[in-house]
Amino acid sequence: MKELNEHIVCFLCAGYFIDATTITECLHTFCKSCIVKYLQTSKYCPLCSTKIHETQPLLNLKLDRVMQDIVYKLVPGLQESEERRIREFCQSRGLERVTQPSNEDPVFFDRLGLPCTDFDHSRAHYYRFDEQVSLCLEKQGSGKEKNRHVLQHKYVRCSVRAQIRHLRRVLCCRLELALPHVHVLFDNEVLPDHMTLKQIWLSRWFGKPAPLLLHYSVKEKRR
Secondary structure, eight states: OHHHHHHHOTTTTSBBSSSSEETTTTTOOEEHHHHHHHHSOEEEEEEEEOOOOOSSSOOOOOOHHHHHHHHHSSSSHHHHHHHHHHHHHHTTTTTTEEEOOOTSSSSOTTTSSSBBOOGGGGGSSSSSOOOOEEEEEEEEOGGGGGSSSSOOOOOOEEEEEEEEHHHHHHHHHHTTTTGGEEEEEEETEEETOOBBBBHHHHHHHHHHHHHHHHEEEEOOOOO
């Protein structure tokens, strides 16, 4: 755990990331509240001094859901503690926390039933607002087959919610093949259709640099 701390602890508060937020210019991550407060008096990254934005540095911040999921999985009780803190905060100020359907974020209302915060597009339930993952899709094979059905563009960026079945469909379209003939693999293991890219990243690629390397195999038609 000590080896991982430098990757999941906020430089500004020395605590584990809460609402992990990444600077898009240099990819350093901090707690959302910490970096927002820091940028009220600065426009440079507190870690590497990269200029974030000339006039509006908050525009180049992005919530990092993948990192926050990693922190919650690695630190026992942290998510429950944060939920309890939010609940106590709301109760102390007479706010009501309304539970939304799954996959949506909670919305807070005051005593008059009016929303307390503006709509945050960065956290909306649409794929185009999701965290993105970078992939490299390499053809698996040897001999004569190695140079057949090779992607012209092997680098892809897509939502962390995308599933293996989505990748297989993309591959089939690009390679002009039928779905049963294409499979996606990680370390020679065929991945199931329902598995998401977030699951693969967290379980098999955590701590490694992007892009996530996946292979695909093509089953040739019998003649």
